Structures are given as structure tokens and as C-alpha cells.
Amino acid sequence: xxxxxxxxxxxxxxxxxxxxxxxxxxxxxxxxxxxxxxxxxxxxxxxxxxxxxxxxxxxxxxxxxxxxxxxxxxxxxxxxxxxxxxxxxxxxxxxxxxxxxxxxxxxxxxxxxxxxxxxxxxxxxxxxxxxxxxxxxxxxxxxxxxxxxxxxxxxxxxxxxxxxxxxxxxxxxxxxxxxxxxxxxx
Numbered sequence: 001x002x003x004x005x006x007x008x009x010x011x012x013x014x015x016x017x018x019x020x021x022x023x024x025x026x027x028x029x030x031x032x033x034x035x036x037x038x039x040x041x042x043x044x045x046x047x048x049x050x051x052x053x054x055x056x057x058x059x060x061x062x063x064x065x066x067x068x069x070x071x072x073x074x075x076x077x078x079x080x081x082x083x084x085x086x087x088x089x090x091x092x093x094x095x096x097x098x099x100x101x102x103x104x105x106x107x108x109x110x111x112x113x114x115x116x117x118x119x120x121x122x123x124x125x126x127x128x129x130x131x132x133x134x135x136x137x138x139x140x141x142x143x144x145x146x147x148x149x150x151x152x153x154x155x156x157x158x159x160x161x162x163x164x165x166x167x168x169x170x171x172x173x174x175x176x177x178x179x180x181x182x183x184x185x186x
Contacts (some may be wrong), residue, residue, distance in 0.1 A: 014114050021121040024146040025107045031153035032104045035097060036065050038160035039072060042090065045167045046075040046082075065101055069094050082167065090163055092178060097156055099184050103149040106132055107142075148183040155179035 010018060040059060047055040055075075062068045076082065076090050110132055113124040121143075123136040139145045162175050 013116075017114060017119060017121050020143055021112070024143040024150075028104055028107050028146045028150045028153070031150040031157070032065070032101060035100075035153040035157040035160060036068065038157045038164060039069070039094070039097065042160055042164040042167060043068075043072045043075060045164055046072075046079055066098065069098055069101075081170075083170075086163070086166055086170075086175075089166075089175060089178065093156060093159055093163060096181055096184065097153075100149055100152055100156065100181065103145065103183060104153075106136060107146050107149075110136055110142075112142075145183065152179070152181040152183050156181065 043059060044052060044055045058071060059068060062071060072094055073091065076087050076094075079087070082090075111124040111127045112121045114120075115122050120141075123133055123142075125133055125137075128136075136142065156179060159176065159179050162173075165173065166175055
């Protein structure tokens with residue numbers, strides 16, 4: 001056997017770009033979870049106190065945020081107490097969260113490589129889904145895109161909070177306008 005040392009650390013030239021990329025991905029994932037937690041509060045509020053355990057248990061049986069968003073849609077569509085406006089706003093928010101989650105999924109699951117010529121992290125064309133490559137290769141800066149999506153998740157979390165408040169305490173305060181989500185097409 002040859003006496004070859006297997007490295008356990010990133011090469012120095014990759015550390016700074018990967019750290020910046022990792023922070024962008026990590027913050028996006030955190031913001032996505034933060035937003036989902038407000039949707040969870042909203043979901044729970046759609047049930048009576050006697051049925052709260054149904055909400056909690058059904059939520060935790062889902063293995064993805066998409067399944068949890070689908071639960072909210074079903075609960076909202078079957079709810080009798082919500083106004084048409086409130087239903088519409090909740091469904092818009094859920095639809096937006098699902099679209100933002102696609103960006104989060106791309107951030108988490110995209111295989112990337114480091115281009116020495118540009119000193120940037122870019123999608124790797126070898127082992128990514130062709131649809132993911134087509135989407136991400138159009139982006140100027142993945143880090144900037146992930147940062148914009150993070151901001152959108154945070155804004156959507158605040159809107160979900162107001163939706164929760166509207167369901168919990170109807171007619172107490174007017175809802176704010178829907179946030180403009182900058183990472184999604186109008």
C-alpha cells in the first residue's frame with residue numbers, strides 16, 4: 001500500500017467561498033423552518049380546542065413541509081368559519097411558501113462545484129437533475145438568490161403570524177397587505 005494521506009479538511013482556496021455559500025444555504029433553511037412554524041400555529045388554530053390533538057398528530061405524521069402545507073390547504077378549504085378573504089389570503093400564502101420551498105430545495109440538494117476562473121460556487125452539470133441545472137444556471141449569484149428567498153420566507157412568516165392572529169381573534173385588527181416576494185415572479 002502506498003503511504004498516501006487522505007485529507008480531512010477543505011483545501012484553503014475553497015474555504016472562504018464555501019463558507020459564504022454554506023451560510024447562505026443555512027440561513028435560507030432556517031428562514032424556511034421559521035416560516036413553517038408560523039404556519040403550524042395557523043394550522044392549529046383551524047381546529048377547536050377539543051380537536052387540537054388531531055391537528056398536532058396529523059401535522060407530525062407528515063414527513064415533508066409540502067405535506068404539512070397540504071394539510072393547511074385541506075383544513076382551510078373545509079373550514080366554515082373563515083371569511084372568503086381570509087381563506088384567499090391563507091391559500092395565497094401557502095402557494096407562495098410552496099414556491100419558495102422549491103428554491104430552498106434547490107439550495108439544499110444542488111450539487112455544486114468551485115470554478116477557479118470566477119472563484120465562485122456554481123451548479124455542477126454532471127450530477128444534478130437537468131431541470132435543476134436549467135433553472136440554476138440562469139441565476140447570476142446563487143448566494144444572492146438564496147438571500148432574497150430567505151428574506152421572502154421571513155416576510156411570509158410575518159404575514160403568516162398576522163393570518164394566525166386573524167383566525168384566532170377575528171375582526172380585531174386589519175391584515176397587512178400581502179408581502180411582495182422578490183424571489184418569485186409576479
